[in-house]
Amino acid sequence: MTTLTTAAAALWRGATYPLRSSTPVVHFSFHKNLTKYYNRVAETFAYATGRQRAHFNSNITTFAQAQPQLDMASVNNHFVDLAQLSNAPRASLFVRDPRDLVVSGYFYHKRGAEKWCHMVDPAPEDWRHVNSAVPPQMRQGESFTDCLNRLPLAEGLMAEIAFRTHHFDAMAQWLASPPSDLLILRYEDILGNEPAAFEALAAHYGFNRAERALWRRIAGGYAATKSLSKHVRNPSSGQWHDVFPPQVATAFNDSFSDLMEFSGYD
Known part of the structure; x- marks a missing residue:
């Protein structure tokens, strides 16, 4: 457990508005597109707020089976028909120049x-x-x-x-006719601008005021420009x-x- 994870949990327990929002969240991305950064933020946030969350890499079958029982879930490198997800989650997608x-x-x-x-x-x-x-x-x-x-x-x-x-092929499916309720963020608009990008995610996910503050704090602590240094060549x-x-x-x-x-x- 990281220091940031522990601090985030303590911050949440002391929050003025500790009740958490109930809308489930799903996130989609592609290999080499801030997947590790997003997962660090989401995993820490889920732990701090008592949410059930899992990342499924590219295992779409397991994602489809488990997602309805989770508060937060993510999967990479696949297209998913949001209309087929039974619990009507708030969805986000990261894209990057292929x-x-x-x-x-x-x-x-x-x-x-x-x-x-x-x-x-x-x-x-x-x-x-x-x-x-x-x-x-x-x-x-x-x-x-x-x-x-x-x-x-x-x-x-x-x-x-x-x-x-x-x-x-999956990215083309997403972008050919993206659902109106899907928040799409581009790599170049996120990197170096994490506070605004993750604030947009928090608002889209329907997080309450305390959750949004915590989400932003975690995103800042794991700023992608810092966490990428050991994982990405350029x-x-x-x-x-x-x-x-x-x-x-x-x-x-x-x-x-x-x-x-x-x-x-x-």
């Missing part, structure tokens, strides 16, 4: 930051927990990290794009301009033209 997601993911997976990156000869079911495809660039006897370290930059980026195809927006060779940029736009149109990233 080309920056490719760059961030490429360097993250190339250094083998997670155990599954080192799995040799993965089958599609082995990567279901990250909702990702096995790139055709992978050779027999290789892990994803091995593959990315073998390939030159352009081919490695294409392998990362293939790996994230399901993620980008948190800046638009880095794809410096990394994508021209042929990769063209191939991406050709493959995901709908996503680029829906997302508004040019």
